Amino acid sequence: MGYIASGISMSLDGFVTGPGPTRDRPLGERGEVLHRWLDEPMAPSDRVHLAGMRGRTGAVVMGRNGYAPYEGTAAGPLGTTPCVVLTHSPPKPDEVGAPELFTFVTGGIAEALERAGELAGGKDVVLHGASPVQQALRAGLVDELYVSLTPVILGSGTRLFDNLEGVHVQLERLQVVMSPGVTHLRFQVRR
Amino acid sequence: MGYIASGISMSLDGFVTGPGPTRDRPLGERGEVLHRWLDEPMAPSDRVHLAGMRGRTGAVVMGRNGYAPYEGTAAGPLGTTPCVVLTHSPPKPDEVGAPELFTFVTGGIAEALERAGELAGGKDVVLHGASPVQQALRAGLVDELYVSLTPVILGSGTRLFDNLEGVHVQLERLQVVMSPGVTHLRFQVRR
Numbered sequence: 001m002g003y004i005a006s007g008i009s010m011s012l013d014g015f016v017t018g019p020g021p022t023r024d025r026p027l028g029e030r031g032e033v034l035h036r037w038l039d040e041p042m043a044p045s046d047r048v049h050l051a052g053m054r055g056r057t058g059a060v061v062m063g064r065n066g067y068a069p070y071e072g073t074a075a076g077p078l079g080t081t082p083c084v085v086l087t088h089s090p091p092k093p094d095e096v097g098a099p100e101l102f103t104f105v106t107g108g109i110a111e112a113l114e115r116a117g118e119l120a121g122g123k124d125v126v127l128h129g130a131s132p133v134q135q136a137l138r139a140g141l142v143d144e145l146y147v148s149l150t151p152v153i154l155g156s157g158t159r160l161f162d163n164l165e166g167v168h169v170q171l172e173r174l175q176v177v178m179s180p181g182v183t184h185l186r187f188q189v190r191r
Numbered sequence: 192m193g194y195i196a197s198g199i200s201m202s203l204d205g206f207v208t209g210p211g212p213t214r215d216r217p218l219g220e221r222g223e224v225l226h227r228w229l230d231e232p233m234a235p236s237d238r239v240h241l242a243g244m245r246g247r248t249g250a251v252v253m254g255r256n257g258y259a260p261y262e263g264t265a266a267g268p269l270g271t272t273p274c275v276v277l278t279h280s281p282p283k284p285d286e287v288g289a290p291e292l293f294t295f296v297t298g299g300i301a302e303a304l305e306r307a308g309e310l311a312g313g314k315d316v317v318l319h320g321a322s323p324v325q326q327a328l329r330a331g332l333v334d335e336l337y338v339s340l341t342p343v344i345l346g347s348g349t350r351l352f353d354n355l356e357g358v359h360v361q362l363e364r365l366q367v368v369m370s371p372g373v374t375h376l377r378f379q380v381r382r
Contacts (some may be wrong), residue, residue: 013205014205137344155358166348176374178367
Protein backbone atom coordinates (compact mmCIF):
# COMPACT_ATOMS: atom_id res chain seq x y z
CA MET A 1 0.00 0.00 0.00
CA GLY A 2 1.31 3.42 -0.93
CA TYR A 3 0.13 6.98 -1.35
CA ILE A 4 0.24 7.72 -5.07
CA ALA A 5 -0.21 11.07 -6.82
CA SER A 6 -1.63 9.61 -9.97
CA GLY A 7 -3.82 10.08 -13.00
CA ILE A 8 -2.35 13.52 -13.57
CA SER A 9 -2.17 14.88 -17.09
CA MET A 10 0.17 17.86 -17.05
CA SER A 11 1.28 20.24 -19.80
CA LEU A 12 5.00 20.74 -20.35
CA ASP A 13 4.63 24.08 -18.57
CA GLY A 14 3.13 22.41 -15.51
CA PHE A 15 -0.62 22.99 -15.80
CA VAL A 16 -3.34 20.44 -15.06
CA THR A 17 -6.08 22.74 -16.35
CA GLY A 18 -6.13 25.64 -18.80
CA PRO A 19 -7.14 29.13 -17.65
CA GLY A 20 -10.56 29.67 -16.06
CA PRO A 21 -11.67 26.19 -14.98
CA THR A 22 -15.34 26.07 -14.00
CA ARG A 23 -17.69 23.37 -12.79
CA ASP A 24 -19.06 22.98 -16.33
CA ARG A 25 -15.63 23.11 -17.91
CA PRO A 26 -13.29 21.67 -15.26
CA LEU A 27 -10.27 21.61 -17.57
CA GLY A 28 -10.56 25.32 -18.38
CA GLU A 29 -9.92 27.01 -21.69
CA ARG A 30 -8.12 24.70 -24.12
CA GLY A 31 -7.39 22.29 -21.26
CA GLU A 32 -9.24 19.41 -22.97
CA VAL A 33 -6.01 18.76 -24.88
CA LEU A 34 -4.56 17.37 -21.62
CA HIS A 35 -7.02 14.47 -21.63
CA ARG A 36 -6.97 13.78 -25.36
CA TRP A 37 -4.90 10.63 -24.83
CA LEU A 38 -7.93 9.19 -23.00
CA ASP A 39 -10.16 9.58 -26.08
CA GLU A 40 -11.24 6.40 -27.85
CA PRO A 41 -9.69 4.66 -29.62
CA MET A 42 -6.98 4.80 -26.96
CA ALA A 43 -3.46 3.77 -27.93
CA PRO A 44 -2.60 0.27 -26.64
CA SER A 45 0.22 1.66 -24.46
CA ASP A 46 -2.19 4.17 -22.87
CA ARG A 47 -4.76 1.45 -22.28
CA VAL A 48 -2.18 -0.74 -20.51
CA HIS A 49 -0.91 2.22 -18.47
CA LEU A 50 -4.42 3.20 -17.37
CA ALA A 51 -5.46 -0.37 -16.56
CA GLY A 52 -2.29 -0.78 -14.47
CA MET A 53 -2.98 2.39 -12.50
CA ARG A 54 -6.63 1.48 -11.93
CA GLY A 55 -5.77 -2.06 -10.92
CA ARG A 56 -3.52 -0.77 -8.16
CA THR A 57 -6.04 1.75 -6.83
CA GLY A 58 -7.93 0.79 -3.69
CA ALA A 59 -9.21 4.24 -2.71
CA VAL A 60 -9.14 7.82 -3.97
CA VAL A 61 -8.53 11.02 -2.00
CA MET A 62 -9.96 14.15 -3.62
CA GLY A 63 -10.83 17.75 -2.77
CA ARG A 64 -14.23 19.40 -2.80
CA ASN A 65 -13.73 20.48 -6.44
CA GLY A 66 -12.80 16.95 -7.45
CA TYR A 67 -15.98 15.69 -5.81
CA ALA A 68 -18.28 18.26 -7.45
CA PRO A 69 -18.99 16.25 -10.65
CA TYR A 70 -20.09 13.26 -8.51
CA GLU A 71 -22.38 15.08 -6.09
CA GLY A 72 -25.59 13.51 -7.26
CA THR A 73 -24.27 10.49 -9.13
CA ALA A 74 -24.43 6.84 -8.13
CA ALA A 75 -20.73 6.17 -8.93
CA GLY A 76 -17.34 7.78 -8.29
CA PRO A 77 -14.54 8.54 -10.75
CA LEU A 78 -13.45 4.88 -10.64
CA GLY A 79 -16.84 3.18 -10.44
CA THR A 80 -17.24 1.58 -7.03
CA THR A 81 -13.77 2.42 -5.68
CA PRO A 82 -14.23 4.24 -2.35
CA CYS A 83 -13.44 7.96 -2.28
CA VAL A 84 -12.42 10.18 0.63
CA VAL A 85 -13.26 13.87 0.14
CA LEU A 86 -11.23 16.55 1.91
CA THR A 87 -13.59 19.38 2.79
CA HIS A 88 -14.33 22.04 5.36
CA SER A 89 -18.10 21.67 4.90
CA PRO A 90 -19.35 18.13 4.22
CA PRO A 91 -22.66 17.90 2.34
CA LYS A 92 -25.79 16.62 4.08
CA PRO A 93 -26.15 12.84 3.71
CA ASP A 94 -29.25 13.16 1.48
CA GLU A 95 -27.29 15.35 -0.95
CA VAL A 96 -24.81 12.55 -1.64
CA GLY A 97 -25.77 10.29 -4.55
CA ALA A 98 -23.59 7.36 -3.47
CA PRO A 99 -23.13 7.68 0.33
CA GLU A 100 -21.61 4.20 0.56
CA LEU A 101 -18.76 5.32 -1.76
CA PHE A 102 -17.95 8.78 -0.40
CA THR A 103 -16.44 9.54 3.00
CA PHE A 104 -16.06 13.20 4.00
CA VAL A 105 -13.13 14.20 6.14
CA THR A 106 -12.55 17.60 7.72
CA GLY A 107 -9.31 16.90 9.59
CA GLY A 108 -6.85 17.51 6.75
CA ILE A 109 -4.75 15.46 4.38
CA ALA A 110 -3.19 13.08 6.93
CA GLU A 111 -6.60 12.04 8.23
CA ALA A 112 -7.95 11.66 4.69
CA LEU A 113 -5.06 9.42 3.65
CA GLU A 114 -5.32 7.32 6.79
CA ARG A 115 -9.06 6.87 6.30
CA ALA A 116 -8.51 6.00 2.62
CA GLY A 117 -5.83 3.50 3.61
CA GLU A 118 -8.37 1.67 5.77
CA LEU A 119 -10.78 1.52 2.82
CA ALA A 120 -8.20 0.50 0.20
CA GLY A 121 -8.08 -3.21 1.03
CA GLY A 122 -4.30 -3.34 0.83
CA LYS A 123 -4.16 -1.57 -2.54
CA ASP A 124 -2.81 1.93 -3.16
CA VAL A 125 -4.41 5.22 -2.18
CA VAL A 126 -4.51 7.61 -5.13
CA LEU A 127 -4.43 11.39 -4.76
CA HIS A 128 -6.72 13.09 -7.25
CA GLY A 129 -6.34 16.81 -8.06
CA ALA A 130 -3.68 19.50 -7.66
CA SER A 131 -4.67 20.66 -4.18
CA PRO A 132 -4.67 17.22 -2.48
CA VAL A 133 -1.34 16.42 -4.18
CA GLN A 134 0.16 19.68 -2.91
CA GLN A 135 -1.15 19.09 0.61
CA ALA A 136 0.29 15.57 0.64
CA LEU A 137 3.66 16.76 -0.69
CA ARG A 138 3.83 19.43 2.01
CA ALA A 139 3.03 16.79 4.62
CA GLY A 140 5.68 14.41 3.22
CA LEU A 141 2.99 11.81 2.53
CA VAL A 142 3.54 11.01 -1.16
CA ASP A 143 5.26 7.74 -2.08
CA GLU A 144 4.95 7.83 -5.87
CA LEU A 145 4.01 10.30 -8.60
CA TYR A 146 2.58 9.38 -12.00
CA VAL A 147 2.60 12.30 -14.41
CA SER A 148 1.26 12.04 -17.95
CA LEU A 149 3.25 14.76 -19.69
CA THR A 150 1.26 16.26 -22.54
CA PRO A 151 3.13 17.93 -25.41
CA VAL A 152 1.57 21.36 -25.10
CA ILE A 153 2.30 24.73 -23.51
CA LEU A 154 -0.93 26.15 -22.05
CA GLY A 155 0.51 29.43 -20.74
CA SER A 156 -1.75 29.61 -17.69
CA GLY A 157 -4.24 27.62 -15.65
CA THR A 158 -3.93 25.47 -12.52
CA ARG A 159 -0.38 24.44 -11.71
CA LEU A 160 0.16 20.96 -10.34
CA PHE A 161 3.27 22.00 -8.43
CA ASP A 162 2.37 25.23 -6.68
CA ASN A 163 2.38 26.47 -3.07
CA LEU A 164 5.31 24.18 -2.30
CA GLU A 165 7.83 26.71 -1.02
CA GLY A 166 10.24 24.98 1.33
CA VAL A 167 9.34 21.52 0.02
CA HIS A 168 12.26 19.53 -1.38
CA VAL A 169 11.74 16.01 -2.65
CA GLN A 170 14.29 13.73 -4.29
CA LEU A 171 12.72 11.37 -6.79
CA GLU A 172 13.76 8.28 -8.65
CA ARG A 173 12.41 7.67 -12.13
CA LEU A 174 10.81 4.22 -12.17
CA GLN A 175 9.26 4.12 -15.62
CA VAL A 176 8.71 6.06 -18.84
CA VAL A 177 5.97 5.03 -21.28
CA MET A 178 6.21 6.75 -24.65
CA SER A 179 2.69 6.70 -26.00
CA PRO A 180 1.93 8.42 -29.30
CA GLY A 181 0.32 11.52 -27.75
CA VAL A 182 1.68 11.60 -24.21
CA THR A 183 4.69 10.58 -22.10
CA HIS A 184 3.79 8.73 -18.90
CA LEU A 185 6.41 9.29 -16.20
CA ARG A 186 6.48 7.38 -12.93
CA PHE A 187 8.61 8.54 -10.03
CA GLN A 188 9.23 7.16 -6.56
CA VAL A 189 9.94 9.49 -3.64
CA ARG A 190 13.37 8.82 -2.12
CA ARG A 191 13.36 8.71 1.68
CA MET B 192 18.74 26.42 -39.01
CA GLY B 193 16.23 26.66 -36.19
CA TYR B 194 15.65 28.52 -32.96
CA ILE B 195 16.12 26.00 -30.17
CA ALA B 196 15.35 26.39 -26.47
CA SER B 197 18.04 24.03 -25.31
CA GLY B 198 20.41 23.00 -22.58
CA ILE B 199 17.68 23.44 -20.00
CA SER B 200 17.76 21.29 -16.88
CA MET B 201 14.37 21.56 -15.22
CA SER B 202 12.97 20.02 -12.02
CA LEU B 203 9.72 18.07 -12.23
CA ASP B 204 8.00 21.10 -10.71
CA GLY B 205 9.31 23.37 -13.46
CA PHE B 206 12.28 25.20 -11.92
CA VAL B 207 15.61 25.89 -13.62
CA THR B 208 17.15 27.27 -10.41
CA GLY B 209 16.41 26.74 -6.74
CA PRO B 210 15.31 29.67 -4.56
CA GLY B 211 17.55 32.76 -4.29
CA PRO B 212 19.89 32.53 -7.29
CA THR B 213 22.79 34.95 -7.07
CA ARG B 214 25.76 35.75 -9.25
CA ASP B 215 27.96 33.57 -7.07
CA ARG B 216 25.41 30.79 -6.84
CA PRO B 217 23.47 31.03 -10.12
CA LEU B 218 21.51 27.82 -9.51
CA GLY B 219 20.20 29.03 -6.14
CA GLU B 220 19.67 27.00 -3.01
CA ARG B 221 19.84 23.25 -3.70
CA GLY B 222 19.66 23.99 -7.45
CA GLU B 223 23.00 22.27 -8.11
CA VAL B 224 21.07 19.01 -8.27
CA LEU B 225 19.71 20.15 -11.64
CA HIS B 226 23.18 20.00 -13.22
CA ARG B 227 24.38 16.85 -11.48
CA TRP B 228 23.99 14.84 -14.69
CA LEU B 229 26.78 17.02 -16.15
CA ASP B 230 29.25 15.93 -13.44
CA GLU B 231 32.10 13.67 -14.48
CA PRO B 232 32.06 10.81 -15.11
CA MET B 233 29.06 11.59 -17.30
CA ALA B 234 26.82 8.70 -18.35
CA PRO B 235 27.44 7.69 -21.99
CA SER B 236 23.85 8.62 -22.97
CA ASP B 237 24.29 12.10 -21.44
CA ARG B 238 27.61 12.53 -23.23
CA VAL B 239 26.02 11.65 -26.58
CA HIS B 240 23.04 13.92 -25.89
CA LEU B 241 25.27 16.85 -24.96
CA ALA B 242 27.64 16.36 -27.89
CA GLY B 243 24.65 16.25 -30.25
CA MET B 244 23.24 19.51 -28.90
CA ARG B 245 26.61 21.25 -29.04
CA GLY B 246 27.30 20.00 -32.54
CA ARG B 247 24.09 21.59 -33.79
CA THR B 248 24.70 24.94 -32.07
CA GLY B 249 25.97 27.79 -34.24
CA ALA B 250 25.18 30.70 -31.93
CA VAL B 251 23.73 31.34 -28.47
CA VAL B 252 21.21 33.99 -27.40
CA MET B 253 21.33 34.87 -23.71
CA GLY B 254 20.14 37.56 -21.32
CA ARG B 255 22.24 39.89 -19.21
CA ASN B 256 22.21 37.40 -16.31
CA GLY B 257 23.37 34.61 -18.58
CA TYR B 258 26.23 36.80 -19.75
CA ALA B 259 27.35 37.81 -16.24
CA PRO B 260 29.72 34.84 -15.65
CA TYR B 261 31.52 35.63 -18.94
CA GLU B 262 31.96 39.38 -18.47
CA GLY B 263 35.71 39.32 -18.20
CA THR B 264 36.50 35.90 -19.66
CA ALA B 265 38.10 35.06 -22.98
CA ALA B 266 35.52 32.40 -23.87
CA GLY B 267 31.75 31.99 -23.87
CA PRO B 268 29.63 29.14 -22.49
CA LEU B 269 30.42 27.03 -25.58
CA GLY B 270 34.04 28.04 -26.16
CA THR B 271 34.28 30.08 -29.35
CA THR B 272 30.63 29.81 -30.39
CA PRO B 273 29.31 33.36 -30.94
CA CYS B 274 26.88 34.74 -28.37
CA VAL B 275 24.24 37.44 -28.69
CA VAL B 276 23.32 39.14 -25.43
CA LEU B 277 19.88 40.71 -24.95
CA THR B 278 20.33 43.80 -22.78
CA HIS B 279 19.02 47.29 -22.15
CA SER B 280 22.51 48.57 -21.24
CA PRO B 281 25.42 47.06 -23.21
CA PRO B 282 28.79 47.13 -21.44
CA LYS B 283 31.58 49.38 -22.70
CA PRO B 284 33.78 47.54 -25.25
CA ASP B 285 36.80 47.50 -22.90
CA GLU B 286 34.73 45.72 -20.23
CA VAL B 287 34.14 42.74 -22.53
CA GLY B 288 36.72 39.97 -22.23
CA ALA B 289 36.01 38.43 -25.62
CA PRO B 290 34.51 41.18 -27.80
CA GLU B 291 34.82 39.07 -30.94
CA LEU B 292 32.49 36.47 -29.38
CA PHE B 293 29.83 38.67 -27.79
CA THR B 294 27.33 40.86 -29.65
CA PHE B 295 25.03 43.08 -27.60
CA VAL B 296 21.53 43.74 -28.85
CA THR B 297 19.04 46.21 -27.37
CA GLY B 298 16.17 45.75 -29.83
CA GLY B 299 14.53 42.71 -28.25
CA ILE B 300 14.32 38.99 -28.87
CA ALA B 301 13.49 39.10 -32.59
CA GLU B 302 16.54 41.23 -33.34
CA ALA B 303 18.73 39.02 -31.13
CA LEU B 304 17.61 35.85 -32.89
CA GLU B 305 18.05 37.40 -36.33
CA ARG B 306 21.54 38.61 -35.48
CA ALA B 307 22.42 35.19 -34.02
CA GLY B 308 21.08 33.52 -37.16
CA GLU B 309 23.56 35.52 -39.24
CA LEU B 310 26.41 34.38 -36.97
CA ALA B 311 25.37 30.72 -36.76
CA GLY B 312 26.81 29.59 -40.10
CA GLY B 313 23.73 27.59 -41.01
CA LYS B 314 23.60 25.79 -37.66
CA ASP B 315 20.96 26.26 -34.96
CA VAL B 316 20.53 29.25 -32.68
CA VAL B 317 20.22 28.16 -29.07
CA LEU B 318 18.26 30.12 -26.45
CA HIS B 319 20.00 30.10 -23.09
CA GLY B 320 18.11 30.97 -19.88
CA ALA B 321 14.51 31.23 -18.74
CA SER B 322 13.93 34.85 -19.74
CA PRO B 323 15.13 34.58 -23.38
CA VAL B 324 13.12 31.34 -23.77
CA GLN B 325 9.99 33.06 -22.44
CA GLN B 326 10.51 36.07 -24.70
CA ALA B 327 10.95 33.82 -27.73
CA LEU B 328 7.87 31.74 -26.85
CA ARG B 329 5.79 34.91 -26.52
CA ALA B 330 7.07 36.07 -29.92
CA GLY B 331 6.30 32.68 -31.51
CA LEU B 332 9.99 32.26 -32.38
CA VAL B 333 10.83 28.85 -30.87
CA ASP B 334 11.14 25.86 -33.21
CA GLU B 335 12.32 23.19 -30.77
CA LEU B 336 12.61 22.69 -27.02
CA TYR B 337 15.10 20.39 -25.28
CA VAL B 338 14.29 19.87 -21.61
CA SER B 339 16.43 17.73 -19.33
CA LEU B 340 13.89 16.69 -16.71
CA THR B 341 15.56 16.17 -13.36
CA PRO B 342 13.89 13.86 -10.81
CA VAL B 343 13.50 16.39 -8.03
CA ILE B 344 10.88 18.77 -6.63
CA LEU B 345 12.55 22.05 -5.65
CA GLY B 346 9.45 23.84 -4.33
CA SER B 347 10.54 27.29 -5.49
CA GLY B 348 13.07 29.12 -7.63
CA THR B 349 13.07 30.37 -11.23
CA ARG B 350 10.35 28.82 -13.36
CA LEU B 351 11.22 28.03 -16.97
CA PHE B 352 7.63 28.45 -18.12
CA ASP B 353 6.43 31.66 -16.52
CA ASN B 354 4.93 34.94 -17.76
CA LEU B 355 3.35 33.09 -20.68
CA GLU B 356 -0.29 34.01 -20.16
CA GLY B 357 -2.10 33.84 -23.50
CA VAL B 358 0.64 31.73 -25.09
CA HIS B 359 -0.53 28.38 -26.46
CA VAL B 360 1.89 26.08 -28.22
CA GLN B 361 1.23 22.60 -29.56
CA LEU B 362 4.31 20.40 -29.45
CA GLU B 363 5.36 17.10 -30.90
CA ARG B 364 7.66 14.84 -28.91
CA LEU B 365 10.65 14.01 -31.09
CA GLN B 366 12.87 12.11 -28.68
CA VAL B 367 13.20 10.81 -25.14
CA VAL B 368 16.61 9.81 -23.76
CA MET B 369 16.42 7.92 -20.46
CA SER B 370 19.75 8.56 -18.81
CA PRO B 371 20.39 7.21 -15.33
CA GLY B 372 19.90 10.55 -13.54
CA VAL B 373 17.83 12.61 -15.96
CA THR B 374 15.26 12.30 -18.75
CA HIS B 375 16.10 14.31 -21.86
CA LEU B 376 12.97 15.36 -23.73
CA ARG B 377 13.00 16.92 -27.17
CA PHE B 378 9.93 18.63 -28.60
CA GLN B 379 9.20 20.34 -31.90
CA VAL B 380 6.75 23.25 -32.11
CA ARG B 381 3.80 22.46 -34.37
CA ARG B 382 2.90 25.27 -36.74
